[in-house]
Amino acid sequence: MWSIKPGLITKFGFYKSLGWNGERRMKEDSQIASPQNAFEKVVEFVDERVGLKTIQAKMLNEPIPGGSRWAYAFGSVLLFIFILQVVTGILLMFYYVPSTDHAYASTQYIIHEVDYGWFLLSYHFWGSSAMVVMVFAHMSQVFLWGAYKKPRELVWLVGLALFGIVMGFGFTGYLLPWDQRAYWATVVGVEIMDKTPLVGDFIARFLKGGPTPGQMTLSRFFVIHVMVLPAALAGLAGLHIFLFRKAGPAGPFRGTPEEIKAKTDYFFPRQIWKDIVAMATVFLIICSLAFIEPVVLLEKATPDPGDYHPEPEWYFLFLFQLLRLKIFGGEFGQFLGAMAIPGAFMAFLAALPFLDTNSERNIFKRPIALIGWTVIMVFILVFTVSAIINRHFLD
């Protein structure tokens, strides 16, 4: 049993008292240590060969300027969701058959007959939505904190690529159950891609593998979903974290350097605690959503939509609703709404760190950034809700 004096808790004293003061302190501790038990011997064995304690010290002793914050938990939560998506995805793959003859039946089998299959599938489904929400939250936090500015331009750029990959996961995974919703969401999505100048036709043909979505489409989407994108995301996420660690956390946008330095804290334990609580909360929310709205398939996919009104995943609804506006009617209008504007917006985001070279990070002193962010969020919200209201008019 041990207790901590209040004076040791804040700032650096607490961690130093626990031995979280880097490699040197740990080596001293290990030298002082009395006869080792079996577990300590194993740790020592691995440490000598891998440098376990050095890695641990580097990971946990990362200084956080200005101290820990709940706002910094989004990145860790994203990593957590991704790991659980991989785990549930692998479990689903044990039963899923990626063929047009069996995809629907095997998904129904997972839902109805595999033990806890319905829950795993529903968790995986809501987990993908949670990832999109968290990416938006993480990007918003980085933007509002001005953390994309020098010297963190590359962190921002890799983050944008990761955003695209997360969207790709959602798009390719949506087809796999092979029901009407999946089929027609893909038809709509591929048609939008087809409008890209120069490469649109190639991308659409490559993804579909034929004139209409069929076995080739399903095979390609499956391979992209379970092989290409996870590998790309794992690699880029590693690079993202490496670049982030290299540049260091940006810290709060308010306060003098002295104040920020005085409040500087280590990653362990306070930020780790906040991250764990945030992860647990997100996990609980996803589980609850899986219960409240579990995945229920529509009819098996057919080239005839019947009474079903095709629409994409909810996070693409704002774009889908935008294309319904009269101004975006016709071939050119569709290209403008579906490709030109979103493409220009993404290009603008990529160029942002190089365009906005002002070192000011306080969002309340960057009115254009604050207004711009607010307008975009309101736009996405209004058009997403409009798309939902629009369903009644279609019926």
Next chain:
Amino acid sequence: MSNTKLGLLVFWPTFWTGFPIKMVVALLLLAAHMHPWEGAGLFLLLLVSIPVDIWALGLCARTVFIDRLKVDPKPGIGLHLWIRWAVFSALALPIIMIVVSTVTETAQSVVSSIVESIKENIFVIPVAEQISLELVMWGSVATVALILCIMGWLYGLGWLAQPFVKNANPVVGSEMDQANFWDSLRIPADQPLLLTAFTGVGVVLVFLFWVLLPSTTPHPHEEYVYTFEKKEKVVVEPKKILMEAEQVLANAELVVIKLQDEKPPDSKSSEKTSELSPEAKQKNKLGTQEPIKDEEKP
């Protein structure tokens, strides 16, 4: 510090401190087929929320008082402030709900009539544009009403918290001492005991969750045919199957005989075999063979 700011500073962390614990309870209720937003589920959730909120409110209010207001509140602030806030919110929140929903409904009908009159008298508005236009118009009014109501509610929370500020003792010592003081509120005296208790509760909750979780979907597809149910329906009774097979053969023999009987009289060979064999007679005691209809004849 203004009442609204004080209310927000205490309420916001209190909500998030208690939220994960309430979520655990809500999830367990869902796993046990009880909706946490109605009936017994809601009652249970509210019951569990009371001690959680008292604890979270005490912790967060104390932190805000020491860190931001430099005063140390008297013990029992969690319970006393919770009672005040609970009574006030029980009155204020239904009123806020009524006000916001009334404003929203009124705004929706007014906006709808404005848009309709524009469509009739000025120019045609396509459906997609009309939806977004109406949403922005009534949504703006409803959002402003909601924000004003929430600010009024936070003002009330802050106003109810002010007496605790006045009765609190000033915190002595340096900035660092104050930070240490409120920070130490979160550190239990016996940490291994707390860690063990947390782990134990976690294991029990996980176990409980998997026990309560239905193994098959609670929302089956209406057209799905369970393969397991099909297999269960097949009951193999060898004796019955053999009897039925013999009956079929005996019937078939009867059919053949009758067909032979209907052949022309010059075919003598067929007359010899037209009699029913003793075995066939024995097996066809039941007389289940139906007369052959004209259309079934070859």
